[in-house]
Amino acid sequence: MKKVILVFFLFSCALYANPYGKCVGCHGAKGEKVALGKSKIIKDMTKEEIRSAMTGYRNSTYGGEMKGLMVSQSKKLTDYDIDFIANKIGK
Numbered sequence: 001m002k003k004v005i006l007v008f009f010l011f012s013c014a015l016y017a018n019p020y021g022k023c024v025g026c027h028g029a030k031g032e033k034v035a036l037g038k039s040k041i042i043k044d045m046t047k048e049e050i051r052s053a054m055t056g057y058r059n060s061t062y063g064g065e066m067k068g069l070m071v072s073q074s075k076k077l078t079d080y081d082i083d084f085i086a087n088k089i090g091k
């Protein structure tokens with residue numbers, strides 16, 4: 001019984017607490033889209049490139065024309081979230 005609860009708990013976390021969840025609309029479920037016709041295809045970036053882009057947006061030191069949008073997306077992310085996203089999406 002405990003195992004069932006644990007599995008259900010992990011599953012719910014993956015669904016509801018996925019830090020990448022709010023990125024899907026623009027970047028696609030796997031990071032395969034060019035967000036708003038502007039971004040790189042982030043699944044083709046390495047884990048390290050994603051990590052440094054996200055940290056850069058958070059510190060307002062990285063970005064192009066639509067940087068402002070990603071700055072607000074990244075402000076709420078913790079280092080842990082950024083690691084999670086980089087490992088999930090990056091190559």
Ligand code: HEC
Binds near residue numbers: 020
């Ligand atoms: C409203 C649409 C939108 C959402 C939501 C969004 N992004 Fe973006 N993202 C963009 C755009 C547009 C760019 C290009 C910004 C620029 O000009 O620097 C971008 C750029 C990026 C880049 C750098 C790629 C490059 O072109 O250099 C990464 C990495 C990234 N986003 C990850 C994320 C993650 C992770 C999330 C969720 C926390 C997220 N984005 C949410 C639209 C979005």
